[in-house]
Amino acid sequence: KARDLEEINWSVIWMVAGGFALGLALNESGLAENVIKSIPFGSWSPVMILLASGIICYILSNFISNTAxxxxxxxxxxVVCKGMGDSLNSIGGTPxxxxxxxxxxSVAMTLPISTPPNAIAHSTGLVKQNEMMKIGLTMGIIGLVLGYSLLFVLGELHVW
Structure with a gap:
């Protein structure tokens, strides 16, 4: 309905779009690639790569959109996984x-910018940002623990 469109907080939609733009800019500018080349990932433990990438992703996803x-x-x-070669086989490989x-x-949802549903919920005024942070952080940590536990088990079983 046209009435529903009038009630949307468009500044929140633009904020989510800005997160997409930031993610694309990091890739397109070559900054992300330069960071990769400066760190000797080949000497890292596969479990460390898995956990570090997950933590970095979780933190970034709370400040930029999850998709971006x-x-x-x-x-x-x-690229990092390809450079590590067969050493990732112990955790199930690149997948x-x-x-x-x-x-x-997927589990990062502490701020309105994290996901479009968060942005829409926040724009209604019924969900306050501090409430979103408390619940989002709790659910995010639980989701990370459960998700990565399952990932370790499936990786060890070489499901993929």
């Missing part, structure tokens, strides 16, 4: 790391 964060990190981690990114991005 995943779009930024998946290509970066695909485990990339699925970990999807899990971490």
């Amino acid at each position: 964060t995943a779009a930024l990190l998946v290509p970066i981690l695909a 485990t790391v990339l699925i970990g990114i999807a899990v971490a991005a």
Whole structure:
């Protein structure tokens, strides 16, 4: 309905769009690639790569949109994983790391910018940002623990 469109807080929609733009800018400018080349990932433990990428993704996804964060990190981690070669086989290979990114991005929901549903809920005025942060952080940590526990088990079983 036209009436529903009038009630949308468009500044929140623009904020989410800005998160997408930031993610694309990091990839397109080459900044993300330069960061990858400056860190010797080949000497890192596969579990460390999995956990570090998940934590970085979770933190970024709370400040940029989840989709933009995943779009930024998946290509970066695909390159990192390729450079690590067979050392990732102990945790299930590259798919485990990339699925970990999807899990971490999906559970990040502490701020309105994190996901469009959060932005819409916040724009109604019925959900306050401090409430969203408390519940989002709690659910995010629970989601990370459960998601990564399942990921470790499936990686160890070489499901993929």
